[in-house]
Amino acid sequence: KGAIAEMLAHNGPVLLEARVKKDENCYPMVPSGKNNAQMIGLPEHKHLEKVAELLHCSSCGAKNISTNRFCPECGTKL
Incomplete structure (x- = not known):
């Protein structure tokens, strides 16, 4: 708890190593060598297009969601 308080009180970037149980789900869960867009538990891109x-x-000709x-590519009103 002391390390977390020190981290929060520091005015600038910090690095905190936190140890968790191997089978504990900690989000975001990003596999080694992947980026945040490839986070475990996110729906696949194909699924998003259906939603x-x-x-x-x-x-x-860019694809845009209905909302x-x-x-966002060229600024044309949809």
């Missing part, structure tokens, strides 16, 4: 309706930008008002 949100996709629109294609009439200007650049976007503007294309």
Whole structure:
């Protein structure tokens, strides 16, 4: 507990090594050699496309989720 208080009180970057049980789920769980987008437990990209309706930008053809008002690639109103 003292190390956590010291970490929180420090004004700047810190590195804290925390030991947990091998079978304990600690999030985010990112496998070695992977990036945060490849975190364990995230839905696969194909599944995300099924959840949100996709629109294609009439200007650049980029795929956009239906909640976007503007294309993030070219700025065209959707």
